[in-house]
Every structure is written in C-alpha cells, then in structure tokens.
Amino acid sequence: MNETQRQAGTGQGILLLCGSCLPILGAVLLGPVLAEVQAHFITTPNVAALTPVMLTIPALMIAVFSPLAGWLADRFGRRRLLLIGLLVYTLFGTAPLYLQGLHAIVLSRAGLGLAEAVVMTICTALIGDYFEGRSRMLWLSLQGAVASFAAAVFFGLGGALGEFGWRTPFWLYVAGIVMFPFALKLLWEPSRPHRLTPHLGAQTLPWRVLAVAYPFALVTGIALLMVPIQLSFILHGLGLDSPATAGLLSAGNQASVLAGALLFRLLVRFGYVPVFGGGFFAAGAGLLLVSVSKGQGGLLLGGCLNGFGCGLLLVGLITWALAALPSKVRGVGAGGFNSCVFLGEFLSPLVILLLRHGGVSLVSAMAFCGWGLVALILPALLAPLAIRVQAAALPAAD
Known part of the structure; x- marks a missing residue:
C-alpha cells in the first residue's frame, strides 16, 4: 500500500x-x-x-x-x-x-x-x-x-x-x-502538506488577540514550574532533605495541573471569565500558601492549588486564542503559544534568582510572585470581553 x-x-x-x-x-x-x-x-x-x-x-x-x-x-x-x-x-x-x-x-x-x-x-x-x-x-x-x-x-x-x-x-x-x-x-x-498561499501571511494573524494571550501564556509558564523547581530548596530550609519527599510533593502539584486541565471543559460552560479569574487566583494563592507553610501538608496543599490554577490557564488560554485564529494559520498561532509557555518555564528560576539578588528570602520571593499572579485577576476577567470584540471583527475562522 x-x-x-x-x-x-x-x-x-x-x-x-x-x-x-x-x-x-x-x-x-x-x-x-x-x-x-x-x-x-x-x-x-x-x-x-x-x-x-x-x-x-x-x-x-x-x-x-x-x-x-x-x-x-x-x-x-x-x-x-x-x-x-x-x-x-x-x-x-x-x-x-x-x-x-x-x-x-x-x-x-x-x-x-x-x-x-x-x-x-x-x-x-x-x-x-x-x-x-x-x-x-x-x-x-x-x-x-x-x-x-x-x-x-x-x-x-x-x-x-x-x-x-x-x-x-x-x-x-x-x-x-x-x-x-x-x-x-x-x-x-x-504526504507533504500544502504550503500557505501568499495571502496567508502575518497579516492574517489576529495580533491584538495574541498580544493578550501570549503574555498570559508566558506568565503561566513561569508559574507552572515555580513550585517543582523551588520545592527541594524550600524543604532544605525546613530541614526536610529528601528527594523522595520533594518528588511526591511535586507529583501532587503536577497531578493538579492535570485536574485543572480536565475540569476546564466543565468550568468553561460558565464562560472564560471564571476560568481565567479562577486560574490566576488559584495559581497565586497556591504560591502564597507555599511561602508561609512550615510542613509538608501546607506545601502539598499550596502546590496542588497552584497546579490546578496553571492547568486551567494552560488549556483555557490555548482554546481561547485558537478560537480567534483562522484555520489556515492556527498552527502558526499555536506554535507561538507553545514557545511562550516554554520560555516562561525557562525564566521561572531566573525570576526567583533576580528577586533573591535583591536581598529577599526564597519564601518571600515566592510570595511576591503569588501576589503578582493575584494582581492579574482583573486583567484576566476583562480579557475575554476584549477577545470577543476583536474576534468578531475578524474574517470567519473557517
């Protein structure tokens, strides 16, 4: 054949x-x-x-x-x-x-x-x-x-x-x-995919939409790995030096990312406003809880809350952005989204390092990032309204 x-x-x-x-x-x-x-x-x-x-x-x-x-x-x-x-x-x-x-x-x-x-x-x-x-x-x-x-x-x-x-x-x-x-x-x-025709260039991408989705994706990437990367150092500061413990707590964090991703389809029935607002709230509140926890229970709960919020945001943002992309450039738009997420993952430890270079402790740096995520709740609540207006002005997606 x-x-x-x-x-x-x-x-x-x-x-x-x-x-x-x-x-x-x-x-x-x-x-x-x-x-x-x-x-x-x-x-x-x-x-x-x-x-x-x-x-x-x-x-x-x-x-x-x-x-x-x-x-x-x-x-x-x-x-x-x-x-x-x-x-x-x-x-x-x-x-x-x-x-x-x-x-x-x-x-x-x-x-x-x-x-x-x-x-x-x-x-x-x-x-x-x-x-x-x-x-x-x-x-x-x-x-x-x-x-x-x-x-x-x-x-x-x-x-x-x-x-x-x-x-x-x-x-x-x-x-x-x-x-x-x-x-x-x-x-x-x-078989080789058809090349994009000349008129399907950068001008067909809804850049005003992506200018909102991509920065949110970057921030989500930063938050996504913050708990797993810093957890072993936090445990060390608490006198709990155990790679197995760090692994189990990090696994709980990532399992919660899965839970957030799976529950997105249920929560999005109420619109993207609660998805984005709830996502940034959970991700930020999780970091705040991690920053004040003195034992494994608090670290687990905070890590799970943070992971759940990140899972909601990852699936919600890509679905939200792709809805505004014409079908013939969805691959390009999705590639840019993935690049932003992975760039955020790379920057995650550097953000903490930069904050610590200013003289703050690790847990204080985590708390600062948590408050930063909470501060994004209002822009996240307004973003779906903006995207709806912009997407409506675009040519039919399909």
Whole structure:
C-alpha cells in the first residue's frame, strides 16, 4: 500500500503521545534532586544560577528552536528527522551520567533541548497529518492530558531514583533509543502538506488577540514550574532533605495541573471569565500558601492549588486564542503559544534568582510572585470581553 494511503490507528497515536512526553521528562525529572546537584558542585562559580538553569534550559531551546524544527520537518521530512531526534535525545540526555563539570552538564542539557524541540514539534505535526476531524481533536486533547499525568509520574520517579544519587535519574533518558525501533516500524512519511498561499501571511494573524494571550501564556509558564523547581530548596530550609519527599510533593502539584486541565471543559460552560479569574487566583494563592507553610501538608496543599490554577490557564488560554485564529494559520498561532509557555518555564528560576539578588528570602520571593499572579485577576476577567470584540471583527475562522 502506498505510504500516503496508510491509515493511522491506536498504535501510532499512543507512540506519538509517548514522544510528546519526552520533553516533559526533560523538564521535570531533575526537580527533586536540584538541591543535591547544587551541593555537589558547591565550589563551582555561579552554582546558584547554573543549577536551576540546568533544569530549564531545555525549555528555552524548545521555545527558540521549535519553529526551525517545524521548517526542517517540512523541508527534509518528518519521519527521518524524528528518528534522528530520538537518538540525539538519548545521546545528550544520558551525558550527565559521565560528565564531571556543571558547565558541561548545562551544555548537554541545551543539546537535549534541541532534540526535544524536534521530537515535540514533529509528534504534534504527525498527529495532525495522520488523523482528521474528531479523531484528531481526541488525540490532541489526550496529548495535553497525558503530558500533565506524565509530569506527575516523572516527578515521583525522579525523587525515588534520586535516593540512589543525583545522577541516577539521567538513566531514564534511554527512553529515546527505546522508542526508536517502534517509530521505525510504526511511522511513515506523510504526504507533504500544502504550503500557505501568499495571502496567508502575518497579516492574517489576529495580533491584538495574541498580544493578550501570549503574555498570559508566558506568565503561566513561569508559574507552572515555580513550585517543582523551588520545592527541594524550600524543604532544605525546613530541614526536610529528601528527594523522595520533594518528588511526591511535586507529583501532587503536577497531578493538579492535570485536574485543572480536565475540569476546564466543565468550568468553561460558565464562560472564560471564571476560568481565567479562577486560574490566576488559584495559581497565586497556591504560591502564597507555599511561602508561609512550615510542613509538608501546607506545601502539598499550596502546590496542588497552584497546579490546578496553571492547568486551567494552560488549556483555557490555548482554546481561547485558537478560537480567534483562522484555520489556515492556527498552527502558526499555536506554535507561538507553545514557545511562550516554554520560555516562561525557562525564566521561572531566573525570576526567583533576580528577586533573591535583591536581598529577599526564597519564601518571600515566592510570595511576591503569588501576589503578582493575584494582581492579574482583573486583567484576566476583562480579557475575554476584549477577545470577543476583536474576534468578531475578524474574517470567519473557517
């Protein structure tokens, strides 16, 4: 049968969902062991800045290079580039098992991020290529839900493996080479998508709408990783040095992201105003609770509240923005949204570092960020009204 006539099924869908989870592994796996990494490299200059950057620099690479990965996939083929990306993912992902310097490890993590940009972009594109209509929407919805669930699992797994040493979690990056033979067997090169016609350029993008959605996505990305990244340091300050505990609490935070994402469909029946207002309130209140907690119970509750708000915002914002995008440029608009989220994830530890550089404590910096999210409630309540007016002025989306 001709490759373009093949029909994708559950096997292809599950494989592409697994591939979409690989960047999540890169983002969250090391959160529970960051304090141990910093202690190991305590004599390295700027270790306080380099340690959290080691966790988040893959997100920066995804934010910057995802558009390039998409262009390369269109130019040279999706399947071939995905197979290369899976091998490079394992090559750079496992490098910290034997690298001895923190700077070298950070560079290897940047290489990992490049591979993740390729894998994530192509997996999403292949879902669009292989499936149509309701089937496509189902797999795209599952992509978001499975990613949140995977984050919760990876946090717990990273904490458990961290009990055997901070390098141990890096063994999980062999997942790329494990997936390689399945991708080789189950995936095929789809027919080339039609190029955008000349009139479908930047002028068709509703920039006034995206100028609201993208900054909100950036802030949500910052809030999304704030608890997982800082939790091990907060526990250390409380005298609770345990990667397993940090992993379990972070898993609760990410499980709540999944809960927020799943409950969005129920809450949006009342409109986007309660979704956005409630999302920023929960995300901010969660950080405030974390900042004043003195035990694991308060940290768990605050982390879950923060995660729930972030989950609501992630799904709500992308759905809200895509509704205003003409169908022929929705891919471009969605790519920009993802770049903003991942850029926010990269900036998350740097925001805390900047605040602490001003002389405030870690928990005070968390509280400041919590109040910042709460301050966005009013703009978030007004935004759906603005988007409705602007979207109505656009040509029909379809």
